[in-house]
Amino acid sequence: LQKQQRDAKLIASDSSMPAELTKLLERLTKAQSDLDKQKAALRDQEHKFVAQRLLEEATQLVDDLETMVQTAKDTAEPLTSEKGGFIVGVYLSGVVAALKSHMKTENKSAKSLHEAMGEAGPVTEAKFVAFMAKLPGQSDLLSEEQLKLAFARMDIMGGGEVGEEQFLDLLRTRLMVNTVVAMTDTMAVKGGKTLRKLDLAEMVEQIEEPTKDPDLGLLRVKAKAEKDGKEGYITVCGNQGTAYLVTYDAESALERKVEQALQDLMGAGGKAQKYVETKVDELKNVHKGPLSETKALLLALGPRIREAQQARKQLKAKLVEAKGRHKEEVEKDKKVRQEAIDRQAADKIMEEVDKVVKVAEEHAERAIELAQKLAKSDGSDVDDLLKSMEAAEKDLAAVTEPTATAVAVVKQQMQLDSVKNAAEGPFRETRTALVKVKV
Secondary structure, three states: OHHHHHHHHOOOOOOOHHHHHHHHHHHHHHHHHHHHHHHHHHHHHHHHHHHHHHHHHHHHHHHHHHHHHHHHHHHHHHHHOOOOOHHHHHHHHHHHHHHHHHHHHHOOOHHHHHHHHHOOOOEEHHHHHHHHHHOOOOOOOOOHHHHHHHHHHHOOOOOOEEOHHHHHHHHOOEEEEOOOEEEEOOOOOOOOOEEEEEOOOOEEEEOOOOEEOOOOOOEEEEEEEOOOOOEEEEEEEOOOOOEOEEEOOHHHHHHHHHHHHHHHHHHHHHHHHHHHHHHHHHOOOOOOOHHHHHHHHHHHOHHHHHHHHHHHHHHHHHHHHHHHHHHHHHHHHHHHHHHHHHHHHHHHHHHHHHHHHHHHHHHHHHHHHHHHHHHHOOOOOOOOHHHHHHHHHHHHHHHHHHHHHHHHHHHHHHOOHHHHOOOOOHHHHHHHHHHHHHO
16 A cells, blocks of 8 residues: 555546545554454463463362372371371270180170170170170280270261171171182082182172181182172182282271372372473463463462472371381280280199199198107007008108109199290299299
């Protein structure tokens, strides 16, 4: 238009043409200006949209990360709690072992045991503690406070009582598939029909005590699959040491769950941090507008990400610490239980020794009493002094045999490895007592 306007100036025959071209040029200039304004507006709108999208995605990542942190903390609470954690699991395991032993000794079912403990009603804390205190050999294993903590773990509903269903579930022996294995219809592997394959990490409930396959010597167990209720026989352990089934316990399962949550947290934290750092780097040359504001908001998310990562590290440290306390408590519990077993064995040794020593002492007392009576007598109060003296000599001679028996028993018990090599504990006390008896 500008060229045409210049050319028009050379054409004198039409004086109106330059003015028209000027008007067109002005309109075009205005249109171009309006177009530029629209482009700027669209660019700003696009930046606002991109900025909003970036901020929403980054915020969502951080929100999800913080939610995962809280979920992990809640999941780990039963393990890391100062009032329980892994340690209460040790107490509860001791309770379960004692109850199963009692069931086996008394030939009771879990249902009848619940009825006895609950006195035909629900099991309360008081009934539970009283029942456990009466079990043979349990008084030295768990204190009343420890039993109360174990009951609190049993009372999953928090109602102050344990119903039959909860109680039966507690005493179930659950096994987890550690290596893919077949379930067959017979105890013997040879000739058995495969019912189905059991998947890794699948749960089964033990129905009968494990026994060995008479032909192959494999340890087998009858169990019920929780997935479909199918019952059959499963190899527990192979001849080469492969563990097909492992004992399941809630503490270990929860520990694995928490460890997986911590692993997921580490991944989510890394993802959120990388996203924010990448987007901030892409916007480093933007100094104004919506994207510049978003850059500042993205940078403000950094402390939240670092706080979440720090929380993960602290939770991991608490779990490690709790596991350490758990290990110590397990060793302590083993020691207490072993000492209780040793105490019973030591008491049995002393009971046997006391019997033979008592017999020897009774013979000796009778013989000494008669001999002393004759020694003090002048013979006038004895019908036949000679016969009485012969009888006294026989009684004294008869003491030799039970005494020798008692000494032999004492020596035999002192030579037992458990007594002879004991550096401390009940057997050491027994050895000291035997030495005194021998002397």
